[in-house]
Amino acid sequence: MKHYDKFSRELYADDEGYESATPEVVADYRASRLRCGTALDCCCGIGGDTIALAKVCENVIAVDKSAERISMAERNALLCGLKNIKFVNSDIFACDLKRLEADLAFADPQRRRDGKRVNSLDETEPDTARLVSFLGGRFEGFCIEAPSTAEISYDCEREYVSWDSRRGKRECILSLYFGRLRRCGISAVALPTGDRIEVEEHTAERSDADKPRDYLYEPKVCIKRASMERDLAESLDCSFYGPFLTSDSLLKSGFFENRFAFLSFFERDRLIEALRALGAGKVVLRGKMQPEEQMRMKEEIERRLDGERKLHVFVDEGIICESLSIPQNGRSHP
Numbered sequence: 001m002k003h004y005d006k007f008s009r010e011l012y013a014d015d016e017g018y019e020s021a022t023p024e025v026v027a028d029y030r031a032s033r034l035r036c037g038t039a040l041d042c043c044c045g046i047g048g049d050t051i052a053l054a055k056v057c058e059n060v061i062a063v064d065k066s067a068e069r070i071s072m073a074e075r076n077a078l079l080c081g082l083k084n085i086k087f088v089n090s091d092i093f094a095c096d097l098k099r100l101e102a103d104l105a106f107a108d109p110q111r112r113r114d115g116k117r118v119n120s121l122d123e124t125e126p127d128t129a130r131l132v133s134f135l136g137g138r139f140e141g142f143c144i145e146a147p148s149t150a151e152i153s154y155d156c157e158r159e160y161v162s163w164d165s166r167r168g169k170r171e172c173i174l175s176l177y178f179g180r181l182r183r184c185g186i187s188a189v190a191l192p193t194g195d196r197i198e199v200e201e202h203t204a205e206r207s208d209a210d211k212p213r214d215y216l217y218e219p220k221v222c223i224k225r226a227s228m229e230r231d232l233a234e235s236l237d238c239s240f241y242g243p244f245l246t247s248d249s250l251l252k253s254g255f256f257e258n259r260f261a262f263l264s265f266f267e268r269d270r271l272i273e274a275l276r277a278l279g280a281g282k283v284v285l286r287g288k289m290q291p292e293e294q295m296r297m298k299e300e301i302e303r304r305l306d307g308e309r310k311l312h313v314f315v316d317e318g319i320i321c322e323s324l325s326i327p328q329n330g331r332s333h334p
């Protein structure tokens with residue numbers, strides 16, 4: 001039995017089944033988009049998505065080619081008190097979809113091989129292209145989860161969802177919505193706030209800032225994976241500067257991972273001087289560095305500081321700033 005950071009209760013799971021299960025907050029959100037009479041879950045695994053679908057649909061048909069996973073999913077559904085699921089132990093391609101009375105289909109193919117995440121659609125199991133043509137021949141609407149770094153050339157909505165993992169990992173899930181489930185070309189959603197931004201294609205015309213304004217914001221991973229930094233900047237009436245969004249007044253959005261007050265630029269060989277002038281005592285180093293190098297550099301710098309402030313140093317951008325808290329009061333994006 002496992003739950004750790006993904007589920008609100010313990011569920012039966014093997015290690016790989018748990019790793020590949022959809023976190024409850026994401027499964028519940030996605031199920032809310034897939035609400036229907038009968039939903040087909042093509043690769044149910046230990047039942048993360050099946051359970052979420054069964055909470056909002058009248059019925060669910062859950063298929064998995066692994067007998068062990070089907071058995072775990074079945075026991076997990078019972079633990080959750082759900083009796084509206086029919087479990088089928090089969091290869092999805094052996095199922096006669098025309099005979100299944102389902103209104104839409106969902107598939108979350110395996111995206112791990114030998115314990116590692118795969119990055120392209122042809123490495124998933126089942127193969128995503130095969131799923132698209134199989135499900136597309138039967139359903140007017142269907143949804144497939146894909147590796148969030150994969151190149152997507154299908155005519156579908158690409159929805160990138162971030163959630164706050166209790167393990168502190170910054171993760172992102174990509175769902176492809178086809179046919180009548182497609183609402184736009186590209187979207188990003190931040191959970192648990194539910195902030196959503198969508199565009200048909202990237203059209204933001206606002207030009208990038210030539211220097212940081214008073215405040216800097218690090219966008220959540222869903223915005224980065226969706227390449228929606230400029231779309232978000234436009235919708236928040238601020239600018240994009242390097243990896244940040246930036247503005248003169250302090251903004252609030254569920255899409256911000258971190259907010260900072262911009263303090264100054266620094267030249268690499270004059271960092272200590274700049275930090276001392278700002279009254280720094282502790283630093284948080286950010287940049288493309290190996291953890292050991294980062295630790296060594298931090299210790300070396302802090303040994304030469306005697307101030308009170310804890311400041312963030314973005315080494316690659318040459319920027320010093322101070323972290324500001326993120327308000328925790330729910331939906332904040334218009």
Ligand SMILES: C[S@@+](CC[C@H](N)C(=O)[O-])C[C@H]1O[C@@H](n2cnc3c(N)ncnc32)[C@H](O)[C@@H]1O
Nearest residue numbers: 020021022043045046047048049065091092108
């Ligand atoms: C990523 S897991 C699904 C996780 C699930 N959505 C959850 O939240 O628990 C993928 C599952 O697809 C199943 N699978 C792979 N190929 C399949 C196929 N051709 N037919 C049916 N199931 C398949 C695997 O056995 C595995 O359990």
